[in-house]
Amino acid sequence: MSNERTGAILHIGGTIPRRLVVALCAEISVATVGLDWSEHGFTPGGAQMTLANCFRDLMASLDDEHHLTVYDDEARQGVMWALEDWLKSHNIPFTRFAEATIECGPMRTDFRPGPHGLRNIHGCRKRHPDRSIGTQQGHRQAPGAEPDPNPTHQVRHPHTPAAHRHAPPAAFTVRNRPNLDAAPSAITPIQQERSPMRTTPICLAECGDLLVLDDNPENRYLIAIERGTHLVVRAGVHAGSPGATFTHPAIAASGKQIYEYKHYRPNGGKYWTSRAGLTHHFVIPREAVTLLPVKGLSYIKATINGVPVTFNVSGGSGNGGWTDWLCTHTSIGVGHPIRDLKRFAAVAVRGTPLEPIPVETLTPEDQERWARKAAQACPTIKQRIYFLIATGQNPTIHLNKEYHYQENRSGPGVAVEYTWRKPKRPIGLVLDMGRRVLAKLNQIDWYATAQANGLALEGGASLPTEPERCAAAR
Secondary structure, eight states, rough: OOEEEEEEEEOSSSEOOOOHHHHHHHHHHTOBSSSTTTTTOTTTTTTTHHHHHHHHHHHBBTTTTEEEEEEEEEETTTTHHHHHHHHTTTTTTTTEEOOSSSSHHHHHEEEEEEEEOOOOOOOOEEEEEEEOOOOOOSOOOOOOOOOOOOOEEEEETTTOOOGGOOOOOOOOOEEOOOOOTSOGGOOHHHHHHTTTBSOOOEEGGGGEEEEEOOOTOOOSSEEEEESSSSEEEEEEEESSGGGGGGGTTTTTEEEEEEEEEEEEEEOEEEEEEEEEEEEEEEEEEEGEEOOOOOOOSEEEEEEEEEEEEEEOOOEETTTTEEEEEEEEEEOOOOOOOOOHHHHHHHOOOOTTOOOOOOOOOHHHHHHHHHHHHHHHHHHHHHHHHHHHHHOOOEEEEBBBBTOOOOTTTTTEEEEEEEOOOSSOOOOEEEESSEEEEEGGGGGGHHHHHHHTTTTTTTTTBBBOOOOHHHHOOO
């Protein structure tokens, strides 16, 4: 199952308990969604996230149908995973529309909580004339597994028959809505309900050694924090992305890394893929870090200079609940856009006792492996090869070792094959191997191809600079 990103719209409705208003705002802030396609980073409640601020922002953001509608133009598989899981766990109804991807058409997802805790899903599955429709990754069940207690049916839209279509979610309201005109002392719903769950964000510098987010004896959630004044934050970027070429004096260290990813098949099996990348290290003052009141369970939700992040940490059960350990050296995952890296660099500092920061060095075998994967992901190398073919220079193209034509794994490139649909994009190269053979882009050894045409990676470890590419192409 691919991790393709596409646009998604989420309509949230129903009645929200007062004790969940701040937590909902925190989840929306972490999800990096917007109120329109062109917007990102909708943070209802602002930096303080008080009940009054959250209520005002949520009510002011309702659409004409009195739904809270958020947009994400880069949702993985068209699903807002964390936000939808939180809504399902608190029985809050929603409807999601996802745009079409390469693998499937537009999809519609409906979740409705039923009486007595039962979730009654309205919708159907309809077979498309060209392909069958099923649930997306994350909602499929492995053979022999227990049924999902929160099933969510994925159906095509607008192909769903009218007889199966259901009413939209109820209007978004807050139970026992707060009196915003009263004195501040009157707006204390959490204290009046005596909820053991913390509902307001807190600055990391004020947390001490132990932060209690949920003091419920049956389901405690604690964050143990290593002492110190700074965090060393590792932010990963993929080779070929704008973040891979990002430089800033506030970056304490950078190093090459091969990232391994685990994927799950519809039948419950799994497989691994890997990508070349870089890891940037930032030394962040703890005053710039805010912990959010969300149960992450090994994934601590927070913000750095206003940017939502997730600390990937270790955790374990005990003391009647779960404890996460936030250490001085921590990771926020891979794939933050360059605008987030600039925000991290704006508050990062240098010259602390934490430097120099140790950076793992790749072995010679991993150096070559990294270089091959970096060449595979480098768009400039591909563009130069396309240019050489278009100008009739017939560059030498090498195939991966598992591909060959009559025991021949290389040949001159004579044409670029494009998709027939617009916008047109390259899908392969036509090679002259005694006869014309089409090689798909993922069948080409771009590392060997770059070397054969003067675009070789220096030392087999780093990408060539733009002047070197142009000089080699001439």
